[in-house]
Amino acid sequence: MKQQIMDGVYWVGVIDWALTHFHGHELSTHRGSTYNSYLIVDEKIALIDTVWGPFAEEFLHKVKEVVDPARIDYIVVNHAETDHSGALPALAALAPQAEILVSPKGMDSVPGHYRHAGDLRLRPVKTGDSVSLGQRDLLFVEAPMLHWPDSMFTYLTGSNLLMPNDAFGQHYASAFRFNDEVDQEELYEEALKYYANILTPFSPLVLKKIDEVLALGLPVDMIAPSHGVIWRKDPLQIVTQYQEWARQEPKRKAVILYDTMWEATRKMAEAVGEGLAESGVDHRLFHMSLTDRNDAITAIFEAGAVIVGSPCLNGGILPTITPILEDLRGLKFKNKVGAAFSSYGWSGEGLKRIEDHMKGARIDVVAEGVAAKWQPDGEALERCRELGRTVAKGLPA
Structure with a gap:
């Protein structure tokens, strides 16, 4: 009425x-x-x-x-x-x-x-x-x-x-x-x-x-x-x-976006989160084949860092990851830092694809990306933790 x-x-x-x-x-x-x-x-x-x-x-x-x-x-x-x-x-x-x-x-x-x-x-x-x-x-x-x-x-x-x-x-x-x-x-x-x-x-x-x-x-x-x-x-x-x-003044928070085929990138995402937590940075993990994309974007908007991971598929990344990377480019978020990680079996181009997307979205890539062949071993997981620590240094105190 x-x-x-x-x-x-x-x-x-x-x-x-x-x-x-x-x-x-x-x-x-x-x-x-x-x-x-x-x-x-x-x-x-x-x-x-x-x-x-x-x-x-x-x-x-x-x-x-x-x-x-x-x-x-x-x-x-x-x-x-x-x-x-x-x-x-x-x-x-x-x-x-x-x-x-x-x-x-x-x-x-x-x-x-x-x-x-x-x-x-x-x-x-x-x-x-x-x-x-x-x-x-x-x-x-x-x-x-x-x-x-x-x-x-x-x-x-x-x-x-x-x-x-x-x-x-x-x-x-x-x-x-x-x-x-x-x-x-x-x-x-x-x-x-x-x-x-x-x-x-x-x-x-x-x-x-x-x-x-x-x-x-x-x-x-x-x-x-x-x-x-x-x-x-x-x-x-x-x-x-x-x-x-x-x-768009960033908060001392991070968002980790990932998808996974056989749990390798999930393990890497969790290790990145451990590195962030060690540095006192609150963070959320979003499994993008299960997550509402708009909810993830809202979380990214408030965060100062976005870290993205995907297995390599057909020389690229999983199709569940590409849409939100396109969103980040189109939405023109400001004052974000980021990094990438990827697992692969034989070619390994996924890491560069993610970093190129992030640069296209004007996200400042502040840590060297981590690529792990097959399942990540202890050394690869420690590099993921260090990636998290490095990104944390790029966030406001």
């Missing part, structure tokens, strides 16, 4: 309890998600973002509980990705007089997604533009690459409500709508996972945009993202947290 979140502002989104993966299978969502939409009733009526297409009927029912859709004056599309705009064609058909407000880049992305939706009444708005709803105004701030070129924030004056679309959100389904009503550990786990897996490449832009928004001097009583819960209690806490995450 709809829910009033402040005077004249209604949440008309939907909860997707069953969602297990997002962006196809790119991102795991262990706790489901929400698609948040906000209906503002003033002298004029505005709707901020819609929901994913499969939930259009439920969404429209909630809108109709508040107003006749034909009365809507403005539909704001902060971001054209279909989890936020999928119900737009259905809503636009019921609100033919509504202007659809998009960022300048949205003039390309919105019709690009909905080529068969008929004549959508699009109007571009840029940073600093506003529209009056009567007692309150909508103010727009472009936020390109947070996380698409068309992304923007919408601010409701008078209510001091910031609706930043994908920024400050979480894939987190909950019976409740506000941050002070849910488990705080779960909330921050999901907020961190969201940032680490989606927004990390844009961290310099995150810092710049936050500074720009804060410089506007807009009071913020509530931050209502398009996924997860709404920040009502101390809403700027998540802004402060984003600033910390965007700086």
Whole structure:
């Protein structure tokens, strides 16, 4: 059902309890998600973002509980990705007089997604533009690459409500709508996972945009993202947290990623961990054929070191290891050190392949890699321990 979140502002989104993966299978969502939409009733009526297409009927029912859709004056599309705009064609058909407000880049992305939706009444708005709803105004701030070129924030004056679309959100389904009503550990786990897996490449832009928004001097009583819960209690806490995450200052932690065929690389991974522990470095081992890749990425985001091991297979590495190495390259993590280890039977190219991947991800390889033929003997395991000790020296004290 709809829910009033402040005077004249209604949440008309939907909860997707069953969602297990997002962006196809790119991102795991262990706790489901929400698609948040906000209906503002003033002298004029505005709707901020819609929901994913499969939930259009439920969404429209909630809108109709508040107003006749034909009365809507403005539909704001902060971001054209279909989890936020999928119900737009259905809503636009019921609100033919509504202007659809998009960022300048949205003039390309919105019709690009909905080529068969008929004549959508699009109007571009840029940073600093506003529209009056009567007692309150909508103010727009472009936020390109947070996380698409068309992304923007919408601010409701008078209510001091910031609706930043994908920024400050979480894939987190909950019976409740506000941050002070849910488990705080779960909330921050999901907020961190969201940032680490989606927004990390844009961290310099995150810092710049936050500074720009804060410089506007807009009071913020509530931050209502398009996924997860709404920040009502101390809403700027998540802004402060984003600033910390965007700086990517590493912790004295390490992550060891490995896969194994006949337990050789498992033994090596454990020995590397022993060397780290001897040096007082907390660490986690992830067996990548059994581990959720996004959970491993979240752990790497917080850690200062990532160490990767694989058997050699067909002159390369196991296919379970390659995807996360590609993720590390694409996510552009900063301030990481690392090293590699590998087992092999006759050729042994795997070690160099891993190190090349790490260098491509701009991870500073600070220890000589360890390659062990067949099962590692005592000397090879001691070299793994020394690798762990050496990596530990490259971490902040």
